[in-house]
Amino acid sequence: MIGKFKIGVLSTLTVVIFYEFYYGSLFDREPRLSVLRLKDKYFVYSCKRGMTCGGWGDRQKGIIALYLMANATNSKFRIQIEKPCDFTSAIQPKSFNWILNKNEFINKSSERRHILDRHGRALRDKLTKVNITEHFPRDVSYLTINSEFSHYIRQNKLYSQSLAWLKHLSMAEIFATIWRDIMTLSPELQKRYQQFVATRVAGKKLACAQIRIGPDPNNSDFNGEYRVITVAQTAQVWNLFQKYNDPDKYKIFLTTDNQEVRLKAKTLFPGVFIESDGPIGHVDKGPETEKTCHAFKKVILDQHILSTCDVLVTSWSGIGRHAAYVRGKESDLYCLLKDKDLRPCNFNSSLFQPSNW
Numbered sequence: 001m002i003g004k005f006k007i008g009v010l011s012t013l014t015v016v017i018f019y020e021f022y023y024g025s026l027f028d029r030e031p032r033l034s035v036l037r038l039k040d041k042y043f044v045y046s047c048k049r050g051m052t053c054g055g056w057g058d059r060q061k062g063i064i065a066l067y068l069m070a071n072a073t074n075s076k077f078r079i080q081i082e083k084p085c086d087f088t089s090a091i092q093p094k095s096f097n098w099i100l101n102k103n104e105f106i107n108k109s110s111e112r113r114h115i116l117d118r119h120g121r122a123l124r125d126k127l128t129k130v131n132i133t134e135h136f137p138r139d140v141s142y143l144t145i146n147s148e149f150s151h152y153i154r155q156n157k158l159y160s161q162s163l164a165w166l167k168h169l170s171m172a173e174i175f176a177t178i179w180r181d182i183m184t185l186s187p188e189l190q191k192r193y194q195q196f197v198a199t200r201v202a203g204k205k206l207a208c209a210q211i212r213i214g215p216d217p218n219n220s221d222f223n224g225e226y227r228v229i230t231v232a233q234t235a236q237v238w239n240l241f242q243k244y245n246d247p248d249k250y251k252i253f254l255t256t257d258n259q260e261v262r263l264k265a266k267t268l269f270p271g272v273f274i275e276s277d278g279p280i281g282h283v284d285k286g287p288e289t290e291k292t293c294h295a296f297k298k299v300i301l302d303q304h305i306l307s308t309c310d311v312l313v314t315s316w317s318g319i320g321r322h323a324a325y326v327r328g329k330e331s332d333l334y335c336l337l338k339d340k341d342l343r344p345c346n347f348n349s350s351l352f353q354p355s356n357w
Ligand SMILES: *[C@@H]1O[C@H](CO)[C@@H](O)[C@H](O)[C@H]1NC(C)=O
Pocket: 032, 036, 038, 070, 071, 072, 073, 074, 075, 165, 181
């Protein structure tokens, strides 16, 4: 009897510790819920199979936009990403649980709106003024958004109290604060990341490049993508990286949408080139297959690695930009843009992000 009781207590304790490890404290799992008494209203970032949502960088912008709408209105925030596969296989909740639980929504009114590109830009203009609850009156709003909202919603005087914390933060700080607070790698990606650090980074400094080309004649996922930079322009990155071509000190990490670029770096820097495992794919345009799911996990892992780099080259892409935000520092940051020379840049630079944001 006593033995059984002890095992029961021990295993309960193990569960509690395990749970706390992954989700933060068990007793304030939804701290904002208990402290602020959140309304029984939900903003859900939604990307279901078969929908157009945009790639990973686009989706991150949508997640932040929905988080801020929920935050402004004291509502609950959830994420539903099912395309190309379940998002929680790559990223899990940290400070509170944002996993969608359909049982919470029984008997609640809901609506779904697809607000991409110019529709998103029109909405963020509106959200500088309107009452968000009146604009989205249903109990549950499933929204697909791919625009940057933070600098618009923060202007809304109706929410000057709830969004006061944004007041002195830059766009980079807002993104990084939210991301670090609510996201953690899944156990699977955590393990892959640790193995990568132990066996491939192996104590060296990291010089990294995120090179987005756009189309790739050898990968139909990228058919019809607009050309971000030319393959020829990447020579400037390889020139910069010559000074890190020292296996005693550096590893050169590359993440790219393009096979030719990848193979070029691999041949130019045989002693220092490293990459993560997995296929290159487009998470929104690729087929909803196991392979695209692997590509999805790879892009999330690669972005996490980019956020830890000593030197970082970004091309025109949300993936590189958001990695740079989370990395935080603006030193040893370089930008490569179409028809421009590779240059040092910072978060204020129009080389880094559009000046009209
Ligand atoms: C809004 O976000 C800030 C910063 O993370 C947090 O301190 C605050 O509790 C949040 N409010 C709500 C209602 O979620």
